[in-house]
Amino acid sequence: MTTTAPTGTAEAALARWGFSEWIAQTRRTGEFIDTPELDGVNDAVISVDGRPVVNFSGIGILGWQHDPDVRRVFAAAAAEYGLVVGGSRLVQGLSRPHLELEKLVxxxxGQEKALTFATGLLANLGFVHAMKARFSFADEPGVNNSDMVLVLDWDSHWSMWKAADGFKYGRNLFAFEHNDVAALRTLLAELGDRRVVVGFETVYSSDGSMAPVGEILDACEEFGAVSFVDDANGFMAYGNGGHRFAAEYEALRRATFRMVSFGKAVGLSGGAVVGPADAIDAFRFLSGTSIFTTNIQPPTAQAITHVLERMRRDPSVMERYLDRIDRLRERLIAVGCAINSTPTFVTSIAVGSNETAVRVRRDFLERGYLVPMFVYPAVRRNEAVIRLLVNNRLSDEQLDGFVDTLAELRTIHGF
Structure with missing residues (x-):
């Protein structure tokens, strides 16, 4: 029986939005995923309702957030600088840890300057807002880039598409098929001498593919477009002396702007945009997400700097991790899984329909594994995938157990 809220109440006003009906429907189908309530620390093994669960859903791949030295650095910086960021950087300034982090990034x-943000998403939103800004102080000469055109790879992260909410597709927003440089070149030729920003990722979140970085930047340079690379997934995983995708990461230094995230290889929080010094200084005012919100906590900034310095000194830490991912990919292929063809550390296992994805995730959890299932809108409809970012603190035995369980569930559900 459906009850109707009395007219004139807040419930009656909100009922027109349909939230309750939608939530009820998605709970019935299993598509609405309740957030697991963790009993303790978020780690390679977590406790859900008092039961140990092997966690494949975290994003801090190297486990730096549990390293004793990292925690000591955080604690010492907390004691010196406190936990409160205090407001916008323009209002109350920056602490020494922020300045050191921006210089290191x-x-x-290989860029002139960096600007940190509380998250990578805020960095992406702020970048697009700054590049399209129309602003001046009083009667002083200002900037007017309101006619800029944004061109995105179709598979660009949600935050980039969200940043383009105020754009109109076909007028100042365009897209090219995923990693299709020929299509990009055709589009840039059609746009002529308009002010264009081309946005793409290095390592794509859903399918783990790597962009043809050098070829895309060649096209941008030929047609006079500004390039913006979302390197949230690849930062410090590649480059830094590693042999994997070395050509792509050498070419990346030619990008006009680059966004990096501290959530994946570094395992902490926050992001930054790097680029030419004058533009980065302008972004402090024009991004909106720099002037109207707070930054990373000072101890977190200090801990990020500590991790980055250690990773620069010893690239083998990441290389050994990537070797483990290569071995895992071999095992997944051996049991018949369809996985992404590009051997990045992002491993996507094809599942298929949303209905199958719901059942597979449920059965994994019953067997003691929390797996990240990407369904629409993270991926195209009925092209659901298990998207793995493997925590390096998982043992080989735990990885073997996951693969064995996966093989069992493939037989049961036919994916």
Whole structure:
């Protein structure tokens, strides 16, 4: 029996939006995923309702957030600088840890300057907002880039598409098929001398594919377009002396702008945009997400710097991790899984329909594994995948157990 809220109440006003009906429907189908309530620390093995569960859903792939030295650095910085960020950087300034982190990120990426944000998503939103800004102080000469055109790879992250909410597709927003450089070149030729920003990722979140970085930047340079590379997934996983995708990451230094995230290889939080110094200084005012929100906590910034310095000194830490992922991919192929063809550390296992994905995720959890299932809108409809970012703190035995369980569930559900 459906009850109707009395007219004139807040419930009656909100009922027109349909949230309750939608939630009820998606709970019935199993598509609405309740957030697991963890009893303790979020780690390679977590506790859900008092039961140990092997966790394949975390994003801090190397486990730096549990390293004793990293925690000591965080604690020491917390004691010195406190936990409160205090407001916008323009209002109350930056702490020493932020300045040190921005200088180091600029050095690592080979860019002139870096600007940190509380998250990578805020960095992406802020970048697009700054590039399209129309603003001046009083009667002083300002900027007016409101006619800019944004061109995205179709598979670009949700945050990039969200940043383009105020754009109109076909007028100042365009897209090219995933990693299709020929299509990009045709589009850039059609756009002529308009002010164009081309946005793409290095390692794509859903399918683990790697962009043809050099070829895309060649096209941008030929047609006079500004390039913006979302390197949230690949930062410090590739480059830094590693042999995998070395050509792509050498070419990446030619990008006009680059966004990096501290959530994956670094395992902490926050992001940054790097690029030419004058533009980065302008972004402090024009991004919106820099001036109207807070930054990373000072101890987190100090801990990120500590991790980055250690990774620069010893690239073998990441290389050994990537060797483990190569072995896991071999095992997945051996049991008949359809996985992404590009051997990045992002491993996507094809599942198929949303209905199958719901059942597979449920059965994994019953067997003691929390797996990340990507369904629409993270991927195309009925092209659901298990998207793995393997925590390096998982043992070989736990990885073997996962593969054995996966093989069992493939037989049961036919994916």
């Amino acid at each position: 600029a050095e690592i990426t």
